[in-house]
Amino acid sequence: MDTEVRSSADRDRPPALDGRAGRSLSAVRHWWRGLGFWQELALLAVICCTVIALVSAFVAQPFLIPSGSMENTVRIGDRVLVDKLAYRFGGAPRRGDVVVFDGTGSFDFRTPPRQNPAAHLAREAFSLVGLANPDGTDYIKRVVGIGGDHVACCDRQGRITVNGHAVTEPYLYPGDTPSQVPFSILVPPGQLWVMGDHRSASSDSRAHLGDPGGGTVPVGKVIGRADWIVWPFDRAGSLRRPPAFDGVPAAPTASTTPAGGAHG
Template identity: 60%
Template structure:
């Protein structure tokens, strides 16, 4: 009987093969990357393939995070330049309406589509040429970084930016004070509920007519506010050009406990429009109806 065909040879090494090790079963082994156990598979030549989450995979993730962060900053800068900009309130000149440390959101679209600044609006404006004189330009890089921080509400606004309340618009005659100590606009007394308790409407008497295209502005904390009254003798007479208005203060967004809209006032609802012929202006800028 031919037994050779029924005989099969065994690989001499097969008898010596050890039983599979559970720790290395399926050709894998446990490794620790940054203190976290992970499993990597051996390639055909025994090389170890990188597992997701190792140091090689973290590079692109950090780059994506950086790109996303930069895109967010660019988007916020775009919004602050064209739509709404946060401002940090550095002084108490607008108390109690706005307090030191408040961050307000200024609506830059409020006067962009035909709307005009109104009496009673709280506005942020560039006081260059009216409240402050032109200054030589400083370091452009430092100025750019500071402007970017201010645009995000992370730094105090530029020293030429101010926040005040509009009391008179172009053509108005604004007088302080009547026999009861109140401001009048176009001959109508204005009761100002937003003033700091204990403050008088003004310790400085004035009688002015607001030129067209300009505004007469005052702070709510009259005894602590440097406003149009302090520039009566300056070029422009304390008037702020309308085209210098950055926007209207519409919201308080920080701190969270004061998160609210800036309350509108009806104090000027009964004030009539200025006369069609305008007010005549007497000596030293005094208005005479």
Template identity: 60%
Template sequence: MDTDVQLPERDRSPDPVPGEGRGSRSSRFPRPARLLARAGRWLVGGGPLRRAGVLLACCLVCVLLVSSYVVQPFVIPSGSMENTLRVGDRVLVNKLAYRFGGEPRRGDVVVFDGTGSFVQDPPAENAVTALVRKAASSVGLMQPAPTDYVKRVVGVGGDRVVCCDRRGRLAVNGRTVTEDYLFPGDTASRVPFHVVVPEGHLWVMGDHRSASSDSRDHLGEPGGGMVPVDRVVGRADWIGWPFGRWTSLGRPDAFDGVPDPRPGAAHGGGPRGAP
């Protein structure tokens, strides 16, 4: 053992020498309380413009959250639902209507994503344009995506929908339906059809039948014009704009007397032309 080697003298000062290697790791990161204090000073010390900007940002975030999960304005882009809905109307879509076990019912006006049923190949859209459209349409400032549709539910899973009788009316599960909401002068359909709606799907039609591209127009395509229930965005419950048309969109009584489908009816056949 080398007895001539001297140990270095220990630093006797009470304060550690500042440096990158000194101090505990936790002391290098601000605590949550310190972060909140800094954020508060940043807001208070920024003046009215900064506070107004932060308030506006918070309001925008709240609106986007409500629009994404609760109620979303939807601009009506065409006359396919006249006179119930007109071009330019803003309807408020209730996204909670079917969120907790509820299912669309006959007569409901619904907004749905038509990808895979009404649209087989969605149109290509620039990513930035799509983002701007989504943000603006979520608050009712722009028309929705071209794959979004608004129609009325005529048939649900298991229903047999047939059109038309001599008076131009359709029948659901053997019961004739008088649709008082149709556009004046329209019949239920100028094209005859006879379909059985598969379980978990919907048969939808516009109220302005002669000007609506709906389930009838996709009978020969994959899916047969049937809209999957899980593609439904929500139920249109109110017209929010313009103020002169401010009203609720209640479910009509046209389907009140329609019986439930027979068990196994949804497996008894697919779409076909009316006999």
């Protein structure tokens, strides 16, 4: 009986691919080696762009800030990284979060203009990597009230109250008051009351009290939570949730609007 003798190198060598998989891999290698330098470079660029597009579409996307409504937290020209998974697996927006949302039907009631398909595609591609302004219906604001909250302004010291708790807001633009527009609203379930940090320059929930929804934004329209400023480098850093809302009690269980209030 013959005995097969294998060297240690043979034993350590991974088994060869057999059948269709082996032939396919061999064909791919042969095809790749036949590419010229510029063809290979172009193919790698396409692969990289595809990966970036997939990550931006489903995981995290940079957004270019087009206005000063959230100054000084974020400024015009900043790129913020938006976590699209923050609220996708049981999570929900919390008071103090900075969120990007689609304002269609709550902040924006315009009929979308007809666009050149090629120009629209190019704009979408550049916006995915933060090189173009976001869609005209996308907004960035801070969550002040969640479903069930009674949000009002202002108390005797000029502060916003949430469920009767006065909130001191250190992130407000220097010189701004919490609001020059008085309001009192019970936020409907599944909705958000949002405001800009630069209150005197922000068209936020207060500006839409008379619109359908009463100025509130559906949670389902939230694109994600803005977690980081990634550009410019000298302003790069985390957009941490402030402790301003830590003392706010749970939303009241009553389903009626508080006296003097309004709801959408």
